């Protein structure tokens with residue numbers, strides 16, 4: 001038995017007045033008590049000056065990609081050893097930043113599953129989708145998940161299930177990082193998308209749809225997906241997400257993962273935003289900052305309807321999206337008017353629910369895994385405290401950077 005104590009504590013849903021003492025036995029939290037709680041004499045206690053919170057989720061990562069230019073595309077042609085090497089480096093960066101669970105939405109050759117079972121000490125827990133399903137020459141076709149027609153869709157879902165994935169990811173629109181695909185258009189017709197969701201649900205697998213276009217978001221919602229990634233709302237006249245779509249998303253309980261975070265410093269050091277992304281935004285008269293502002297407006301309207309929000313970065317996929325910046329995505333939410341508690345909930349308790357891990361992690365609560373993050377500073381007043389991790393525990397194991 002040992003204890004951690006901090007004057008500021010966030011339990012996954014709210015700040016605990018006066019901080020907390022968290023008691024850990026082995027890999028599990030056995031008590032969450034007030035900061036002044038009297039511990040037995042033989043219980044070692046570590047006292048921190050900053051904020052204690054559950055380890056974070058990044059609900060949209062590509063472990064096989066290290067965010068260098070073209071790295072996601074390259075992953076498709078690397079040998080298994082090189083892919084595994086990248087996965088370990090990605091997981092280490094996530095862990096060092098305070099992320100204790102990642103949801104991988106773009107694997108190649110099911111390599112990430114080897115790191116999910118058994119979990120490696122000191123590395124984040126993994127939820128894995130395997131290779132994303134896409135159309136011939138479609139978004140991320142190079143990751144190996146290309147299907148053509150209903151029979152191939154059913155066979156691919158079966159193959160994913162037999163490999164033991166936790167969920168299925170499908171590309172319902174083109175993407176910024178795959179030249180030749182159209183982020184404003186759709187991939188798969190509505191009937192195909194419905195068949196895919198039906199097949200996956202039939203074997204107990206949730207489905208997440210990548211959708212930048214408003215048309216793709218409509219398709220995904222109508223097909224009955226469980227979550228929509230990006231949720232950008234691209235149309236030929238700019239970013240538009242009508243009320244009826246938001247109402248439908250709220251009513252269906254679909255989780256939205258806006259993949260907001262990017263590292264402005266890295267962006268500034270690049271000669272220009274990645275070509276496909278810049279071209280997409282320019283086509284409708286937007287740049288990165290105006291697009292971000294428009295998207296935050298959409299998310300405020302989503303929040304007003306009680307839409308479930310989770311926070312992933314799309315880490316690894318693009319040069320301004322390295323692994324380990326989920327704190328920046330949460331900061332972006334607060335810039336858009338979300339409270340710090342709402343923002344951090346989207347990467348802790350709400351993320352755990354969306355990943356079907358609410359009984360395992362995502363909160364400081366007795367019985368859950370001891371996935372704990374300590375950061376320097378008062379997170380309740382300053383979201384940038386997330387940029388200053390001082391201690392990370394994964395299942396009670398300290399992370400070694």
Ligand SMILES: [Zn+2]
Pocket residue numbers: 060061062105106314317
């Ligand atoms: Zn992605």
